Amino acid sequence: MVRKIETALVQAGRTPVKQYGFVNPPLKRGSTVLHASVAAKAEVGQRAFEPAEIYGLMGSETHFALEAAIAEIEGGTHAQVTGSGLSAITVPLLAYLKAGEHLLVPDSVYGPTRSFCDSVLKRFGVETSYYDPMATPAALEALFQPNTRVLFTESPGSHTFEVQDIPGLAEVAHRRKAKVFMDNTWGILHFAPFEKGVDVSIHALTKYPGGHSDIILGAVVVNTDEDWRWLRQGSLELGNYASPDDCWLALRGLRSLHVRLKAAEAAGLKIANWFAARPEVARVLHPALPSCPGHEFYKRDFTGACGLFGVVFKPEYSADDVVRMIDALTMFGIGASWGGFESLVLPTTGTIRRSAGTGQFEGEAARFQIGLENIDDLIMDLEQGLAVLRGA
Ligand SMILES: Cc1ncc(COP(=O)(O)O)c(C=O)c1O
The missing domain is CATH 3.90.1150.10 (Aspartate Aminotransferase, domain 1)
Structure with a gap:
């Protein structure tokens, strides 16, 4: 039975029988994880794409609990938490793109996303074109190049609130073999990204999930094993990490x-x-x-x-x-x-x-x-x- 959203928000990411009966999962802080033997360490080290406690940087029970909850409420298969909403944008961009590729970004994008494209991505040989967020699918298609790897979307746009035709634009992107990224922060609980053609859904958990103006946190959600490999690999290689304290607070925020x-x-x-x-x-x-x-x-x-x-x-x-x-x-x-x-x-x-x-x-x-x-x-x-x- 698929549980409804209110129920998922209350139940996801917690298993009281495994938590000494406590309602909430523990806040686990740590770098070193001790293993029973060299062989046990080697075995768990193979499981970096699963919720396995290998080394603090790769996540702990606290991170995995939040990731399971966010993946469920977004309707995706996997989530990766990141140190900020901005890194929930930069980590997947760096994970998917390489020199010589091109991405399309709406003119209404969150300012620091634009800065990242115009500075870091440019320096690394990735070209960005900005498009009218209200572009029709046909108008957008004219901007595609043979090397366009990512269609970035943000709906509604920052400050100016243009709502994009995500399914229409995604159809063009997929036909052109590009991945669709969406900053879905505004649409939390109200926009089902994977039903509308999004491949990589981005959230600043700093906003409503945190809900109390006291944490900085992000999450990236995907819906296929292929996308999870791209995202998780990039996240591990970039040394992306989120504070377990902030993850614990975000999980508490989800309940209400x-x-x-x-x-x-x-x-x-x-x-x-x-x-x-x-x-x-x-x-x-x-x-x-x-x-x-x-x-x-x-x-x-x-x-x-x-x-x-x-x-x-x-x-x-x-x-x-x-x-x-x-x-x-x-x-x-x-x-x-x-x-x-x-x-x-x-x-x-x-x-x-x-x-x-x-x-x-x-x-x-x-x-x-x-x-x-x-x-x-x-x-x-x-x-x-x-x-x-x-x-x-
Ligand atoms: C739409 C949007 N995306 C991402 C971010 C970045 O979030 P953070 O402040 O956690 O880096 C913000 C922050 O204002 C935002 O408004």
């Missing part, structure tokens, strides 16, 4: 992820709709609203949203006006990241880097992460913020 995400989704939608009705706002970049590019793909492919979205203000408001508004908010922290229990805001226009001519909006933009505070308190704060925006 469903209810936290439901609350964030409801509050996010309420505030996004509130913004959409405000005269200061040109449009709201929330995938569940028709004003968001790719809304039709959200409706087709996602089962829900998280609490992160963008707001574009009318052109009469300057970047300074938006900064004044943000500084005036008392309930929204000003800081990077999202998915924690607390509300955050950032001005985004100045941070958007594009090279394929996309991402132009009517006015200045800001990104809101809606936390678990009382929604009326948040709206009252936003009302006084908008008064500052208007110069009232």
Whole structure:
């Protein structure tokens, strides 16, 4: 019987009978693992592609518990945890690509992914082309080269929230013998990557799985033995490692992820709709609203949203006006990241880097992460913020 998502989040990655009856698996820290004999060490050393305790760097029961849980909730066969969300992007890129190959990356990609492609991958002889995240499959196909090995996707896009036609783009990539990578961080629990044509699904566990703004962690999930060999081999060779303390906290975060995400989704939608009705706002970049590019793909492919979205203000408001508004908010922290229990805001226009001519909006933009505070308190704060925006 396939257990439903709420049940999987509660049960996955723990076996109390093997844990002296304790509900949660132990937090295991360690480098050296002692083996009963030279032969036993040699035997377990052959099992680096399984959850086997060989040497701390290759993972412990704590890592394997989280990996089993993440693989199950994503619908994949294997997961590899990584030291950060960013390394969940860089590790598989380095694992799959070699000099002389080419990859396609959406113009709306998370900024540090772009930096990695433009610096490390370029230095190692891998060429990146940036494409319009809203490209049709036919338009994307025109950008493929004989050496295109990876189609990278991120849906919705960072800061600008374009929702991509993942199944359509994946069909082209597979026909062209390329692998489809997806940064699926926003779509946690709501986008089934392997049912939509993704080969390598990437998550910053720092966000909702952590949920408390106190860990840095990532995971890469695959769905075939072939992909697992590429990913695991690359991860081992790169010395990728994640803190067991952070893995243990992420596993604890998963237990309440469903209810936290439901609350964030409801509050996010309420505030996004509130913004959409405000005269200061040109449009709201929330995938569940028709004003968001790719809304039709959200409706087709996602089962829900998280609490992160963008707001574009009318052109009469300057970047300074938006900064004044943000500084005036008392309930929204000003800081990077999202998915924690607390509300955050950032001005985004100045941070958007594009090279394929996309991402132009009517006015200045800001990104809101809606936390678990009382929604009326948040709206009252936003009302006084908008008064500052208007110069009232
Ligand atoms: C979409 C997306 N992917 C990846 C990351 C990287 O995660 P981390 O901060 O854990 O490196 C972030 C962080 O903001 C993100 O927004």
